[in-house]
Amino acid sequence: MSGQEPRTFRSMFISDVHLGSKAAKAEFLIDFLRYHDADIIYLVGDIVDGWRLRRSWHWPQSHNDVVQKLLRKARKGANITYIAGNHDEFARQFQGVHFGGIVVADRAIHETADGKRLLVIHGDQFDTVVHNARWLAYLGDHAYDAAMLVNRVVTRLRQLLGLPYWSFSSWAKVNVKKAVNFIGSFQTMLAEEARRSHVDGVICGHIHHAVIENFGDVQYINTGDWVESCTAVVEHFDGRMEILTWAQVLPEAPDEPFIPLLIEDRVGQAA
Structure with missing residues (x-):
């Protein structure tokens, strides 16, 4: 038994899964x-990694299971919106189209239970490298692959030592000065976009750095990712927002509890 009870929220925000990449933590998701x-x-955004899939095909069963899990939630009545990112930019040509109950969009406005209006956008539009120097973005993507390779080696070693999951790449991101400066600049630009859009805040992804912060009168929320930190943002039914981390796979509880037959019972039955 896992001891974990299922939880239901008013809304849930997931980004940067990068299905099609070997780095995707599909089992965790x-x-x-x-x-x-x-x-x-x-x-x-960046639910599917089209950049990786163009280079080499990688689509194990676990990646297909993520898609099927989401489609199943849509069939059961969940209102699901797919916001396109830069790695799945091919989806932007299908804005307004429904696929299995999931609608595709470039951005959306979400209204929370307590009346706040939040801009939901991937955020790559405000990454100057991605937007203005695509070749440099691809080069950076290869460097990121190398970092994720180191991350997988570290993860495997920690598993062998019985230690919990820890992301080397996430640690490096928040400790390297240039990365910290980039994150700060990105957050500021997204907060400004929220002000221009006359909303109370913004929910985005893209930089793989989960956080909930206030920039003056604007709330900035980043959902994180499912290749490094394994995080999602949820809205409680009172409108409160929270970051959840799920860097684990819990054992599934059996459908029926196993009750061993006692020796005394067997003796009694034999008599």
Whole structure:
């Protein structure tokens, strides 16, 4: 028995899964979706990694299971919006189209239970490298692959030592000065976009750095990712926002509890 009870929220925000990449923690996300549900679900970009898939095909069963899990939630009544990102920019040509109950959009406005209006956008539009120097973005993508390779080696070693999951790449991101400066600049630009859009805040992804912060009168929320930190943002039914981390796979509880037959019972039956 896992001891984990399923939880339901008003809304859920997931981004940067990068299905099609070897770095995707699909098993963790499947487990997270097993124990967490919401009436409204936003997939905030880079759910599928088209850049990786163009280079080499990688689509194991676990990646297909993530897709099927989301489609199943849509069939059960969840309102799901797929916000396109830069790695799945091919989806932007399908804005307004429904696929299996999931609608595709470039951005959306989410209204919380307590009346706040939040801009939901992937955020790559405000990454100057991605937007203005695509070749440099691809070069950076290869460097990121190398960092994720180191991350997988570290993860495997920690598993062998019985230690919990820890992301080397996430640690490096928040400790390297240039990365810290980039994150700060990105957050500021997204907060400004929220002000221009006359909303109370913004929910985005893209930089793989989960956080909930206030920039003056604007709330900035980043959902994180499912290749490094394994995080999602949820909205409680009172409108409160929270970051959840799920860097684990819990054992599934059996459908029926196993009750061993006692020796005394067997003796009694034999008599």
